[in-house]
Amino acid sequence: MKAVKILNGNQTIAEAARQINPDVVAAYPITPSTAIVETIAQFKADGMISSEFVCPESEHSAMSVCIGAAAAGGRVMTATSSQGLALMWEMLYIAAGLRLPVVAAIVNRALSAPINIHGDHSDTMGARDSGWIQIYSENCQEAYDNFIQAFRIGEHLDVRTPVLVGLDGFIISHSAEPVLIEDDREVRSFIGEFKPVFPLLDTSRKITVGPIDFTDYYFEHKRSQIEGIENSPRVIEEVGREYGQKFGRFYGFFEEYRMDDAETAIVVMSSAAGTGKDAIDELRSEGLRIGLLKPRVFRPFPHEKIAEALKKIKAVAVLDRASSPGAFGAPLFTEIRSALYDYGQRPKIVNYVYGLGGRDINVEHFKEVAAKLQKIAETGKVEEMLGYLNLRE
């Protein structure tokens, strides 16, 4: 039976995992995602799930187990954060290259050095070229909804690509909220039976997984891999619509908040979007025509749709919770600025890196950005394209 429960982000992901009951869960604990693994282990100990629960010696091994189990023909999940995801790095590419629909909950946390356990997007942004689909969540409810949809998206026969679902460390993973947990049977029927593709355990058909490619085949196989993620936008849309029809919460590539008549806009992902919406409400009541766009899907990047949504805005600020040292702006900014390049009418655009290592972002900081955008919209001049928010300077 569906019920509203008071859960934090980690418990929410574990609850979704309990309902999905994957064939294999392989994970290694790391702050702030530890409680996901702990709670699933408890479910296993209590006989509430039938999943094979594997505790390997590292995250590299955890992802390796996921790859092996998925190649064998199982529905597979893991969870990690920060250094854990970094340690999985070479295996992430292998999961994607072998087209294995592993699902990972990533509780976003800063990367060392200096060592820091708090939330930012450095970890998943570092994995952005690994070939995984990336979906980001604003709150516990979205983390739950995204995690369930991730299985349907990744496992679709036209996609067969691993999916990671991001939720901000501590801000979401450790903050309790009311979350609507759907009925177990309804979730299971939404997910459906897992359909293995050429499973290794089917001994009637002998195949080789992961043979070497030389100069004559690697390129073609990589192009074939790219097709999987390029097929995914249609599937992401279908699954988001079907999820909405079944459970009442509809999902697309991004959310637009008070964008209809906006002259300026702030683009921000994940938990900070919640704070941003409060700021937009206050700014609107002060008479400013400002809106917010919250990307949900970062890979595949919905470049056309975002460009269409932003092209008529006068000034846009993209807020990134990760830096890309030496690049022309942080990851979300470079995607959006590039997406707008072909449009004759396009906004002035600036980038702010914020919240590294869990640094707070408050309504006041959004107002600071709004004031700068207002000035850019009025003068048409960008004085500082790349900046930092709430940094002691």
Add this chain to the structure above:
Amino acid sequence: MKKETWTELAIGALNLQAGNSVSNLTGTWRSGRKPEFIEDNCIQCFFCWLYCPHFAVRVEEGKVTGFNYDYCTGCGLCAEECPTKEKAIVMVKEETKIIEEGKK
């Protein structure tokens, strides 16, 4: 052999033809030398068969009888490992043939 385009390949770079390495004639890699079998010196220890990386040691009715040069790369491991005082395998010079791709 015509190579597949990217749309013709199996998902996930899988190899769906088990055992298709027989079609890869590694003997074409051989350059300048090849092993020669001296049957009189052979004690049938099977070291050469065990060490050969390309399964190119020919075994007939339980006995080593020579090499399958379609797969022998001329690496010399067999001659190196041959334990008899008077070697049963020696490396000899071979004129390198230029082999066109796709032909034996």
